[in-house]
Amino acid sequence: MAKVELIGIGKVYDGAVRAVDNANIVVEDKEFVVFVGPSGCGKSTTLRMIAGLEEITEGELRIDGELMNEVAPKDRNIAMVFQNYALYPHMTVYENMAFGLRINKVPKKEIDERVQNAAKILDIDKLLERKPKHLSGGQRQRVAVGRAIVRNPKVFLFDEPLSNLDAKLRVQMRAEISSLHHRLNATMIYVTHDQVEAMTMADKIVVYKDGKIQQTGTPLDLYNNPCNKFVAGFIGSPPMNFLLVRVIEDGGSLILDEGTFKIKPSQWHIEALKNYTGHELYFGIRPEDLRYAENPAGENIMPLTVTVVEPLGADTTLWLSTNTQKLVARTEPTHNFYVDQNVHFVPDMEKARYFDKDNEFAILQNAEK
Ligand SMILES: Nc1ncnc2c1ncn2[C@@H]1O[C@H](COP(=O)(O)OP(=O)(O)OP(=O)(O)O)[C@@H](O)[C@H]1O
Numbered sequence: 217m218a219k220v221e222l223i224g225i226g227k228v229y230d231g232a233v234r235a236v237d238n239a240n241i242v243v244e245d246k247e248f249v250v251f252v253g254p255s256g257c258g259k260s261t262t263l264r265m266i267a268g269l270e271e272i273t274e275g276e277l278r279i280d281g282e283l284m285n286e287v288a289p290k291d292r293n294i295a296m297v298f299q300n301y302a303l304y305p306h307m308t309v310y311e312n313m314a315f316g317l318r319i320n321k322v323p324k325k326e327i328d329e330r331v332q333n334a335a336k337i338l339d340i341d342k343l344l345e346r347k348p349k350h351l352s353g354g355q356r357q358r359v360a361v362g363r364a365i366v367r368n369p370k371v372f373l374f375d376e377p378l379s380n381l382d383a384k385l386r387v388q389m390r391a392e393i394s395s396l397h398h399r400l401n402a403t404m405i406y407v408t409h410d411q412v413e414a415m416t417m418a419d420k421i422v423v424y425k426d427g428k429i430q431q432t433g434t435p436l437d438l439y440n441n442p443c444n445k446f447v448a449g450f451i452g453s454p455p456m457n458f459l460l461v462r463v464i465e466d467g468g469s470l471i472l473d474e475g476t477f478k479i480k481p482s483q484w485h486i487e488a489l490k491n492y493t494g495h496e497l498y499f500g501i502r503p504e505d506l507r508y509a510e511n512p513a514g515e516n517i518m519p520l521t522v523t524v525v526e527p528l529g530a531d532t533t534l535w536l537s538t539n540t541q542k543l544v545a546r547t548e549p550t551h552n553f554y555v556d557q558n559v560h561f562v563p564d565m566e567k568a569r570y571f572d573k574d575n576e577f578a579i580l581q582n583a584e585k
């Protein structure tokens with residue numbers, strides 16, 4: 217069992233810099249939780265407070281119900297994997313993995329069993345006699361994970377463990393860490409600023425901004441029901457488009473006026489949007505919810521100009537502009553788009569999201585469609 221609870225956790229460095237503000241997080245036993253957010257938003261600080269490497273200024277940290285605030289790091293039964301791996305350069309892979317156990321006076325035979333076992337799991341059993349400088353980045357990363365595994369901790373903490381790897385290796389290691397989570401059946405907390413890592417690995421994502429948790433939920437919760445414009449723009453790639461539109465009434469119907477075109481909200485959204493009649497708000501639409509209309513006819517046609525074409529093989533990313541605003545669409549790779557082309561797109565209005573222009577909160581969160 218290893219349930220981790222953060223109750224009103226805060227961190228102020230040197231009495232001046234507030235790094236984390238009132239964090240409330242429940243990491244259930246065996247759950248894989250990802251903290252995600254831009255640089256400097258407080259992810260590492262939160263992780264380091266859980267590990268005991270940083271003092272907790274406010275709130276309570278509980279593991280399986282037990283208060284941990286004053287418990288020494290070595291007694292928390294937590295293992296942390298750092299971004300720079302922090303391997304000892306003069307020790308072999310074997311010694312690096314055995315070191316912590318030796319310090320804790322674990323019998324030699326047991327150390328050997330645990331190291332061999334972890335090395336097999338991570339496919340580094342042929343590298344045990346090498347020094348870190350003779351390993352590739354991916355192999356070093358595995359040694360760092362191995363050092364955590366041999367300790368058989370209650371909770372694994374990972375602080376951006378893949379950020380030193382090239383793109384291809386990242387994708388591979390991402391899958392390996394996910395599979396490790398299933399094999400070890402352990403509670404894991406993983407920090408990254410990469411929303412793709414968060415989406416692909418997490419049972420639950422915690423989105424941070426400026427030291428404050430913005431939203432907690434499953435990857436699809438956050439994708440489908442972002443609570444504000446920040447989360448909506450952070451989760452999903454390319455990011456959601458936000459067009460400033462004015463809500464107007466036209467012949468008894470509610471209309472969104474962009475300036476160059478007018479579109480009609482879905483009937484499910486009208487009730488909530490009525491309050492905004494006469495005002496501006498953000499119309500949020502994901503690139504995958506914009507459909508190219510080769511022969512435009514009917515409602516909700518958006519006339520746009522192509523500014524950049526990015527063919528990716530499986531699909532094409534198209535950067536577009538209205539007269540005044542920019543947006544991006546994900547399209548089929550079969551069309552031959554070109555720069556300065558005048559095109560038409562139709563948004564899937566049922567998938568649209570709306571955000572208050574001033575406080576940027578979602579206007580329709582959790583609304584049925
Ligand atoms: N030891 C420290 N003393 C003072 N301020 C600190 C200290 N460590 C971090 N901070 C500040 O606390 C805030 C949060 O830092 P933190 O390292 O937790 O961010 P992060 O989300 O991990 O960012 P990154 O993605 O860049 O690693 C930042 O403003 C940072 O400058």
Ligand SMILES: [Mg+2]
Nearest residue numbers: 259260261375
């Ligand atoms: Mg960090």
